[in-house]
Amino acid sequence: MISRDTKEIFVGAAAVAALFAAIALMQLRADRPGAGGDGGYRITATFNRLDGVAAGAPVRIGGIAIGRVDSLDLTADYRVRVTMGISQEVTLPIDSSISVETDGLFGARSLRIEPGGDAVVLADGGRIEYTQDPLMVSDLLDLIIGEGRSARAAAAPPSEADGPGLR
Numbered sequence: 001m002i003s004r005d006t007k008e009i010f011v012g013a014a015a016v017a018a019l020f021a022a023i024a025l026m027q028l029r030a031d032r033p034g035a036g037g038d039g040g041y042r043i044t045a046t047f048n049r050l051d052g053v054a055a056g057a058p059v060r061i062g063g064i065a066i067g068r069v070d071s072l073d074l075t076a077d078y079r080v081r082v083t084m085g086i087s088q089e090v091t092l093p094i095d096s097s098i099s100v101e102t103d104g105l106f107g108a109r110s111l112r113i114e115p116g117g118d119a120v121v122l123a124d125g126g127r128i129e130y131t132q133d134p135l136m137v138s139d140l141l142d143l144i145i146g147e148g149r150s151a152r153a154a155a156a157p158p159s160e161a162d163g164p165g166l167r
Helices: 004-031 137-155
Strands: 041-047 058-061 064-074 080-086 097-102 109-114 126-128 130-132
Touching: 041 130
Parallel strands: 041 126, 058 109, 097 130
Antiparallel strands: 041 080, 058 064, 064 080, 097 109
């Protein structure tokens, strides 16, 4: 008969082995380029800036994940080239566009592809030409404040300092 200590050692070893197997399985799944884990293909796009997007961020069409960001690189002209792994099941027309979207006001960023209408599709190593940089909340607030100030200035009555004849 097996002693209690030996049983505990076997149970502990089995638990550790199961934990390592689960971690290895998750890592293998994360390393696959396509969202479906089917091997997929890689495409690139170049942005002026890509604030808040990191490797591993989802690539979506219509809210459905079709791939992941593999890497971000700085080009010779100081732009950001993003390489994405796309599921083999998804074909993208060559005139597709890509932009950055945010989940909520301050949520995580992902890439959104809007498929084009061309019959020619992107192949492995292809490039999306039409990109839209992310909209920064601070830029949006500056625009709103500037519009408010100019609207207030236009609605203000003329003052004596404006000179004669302006009333």
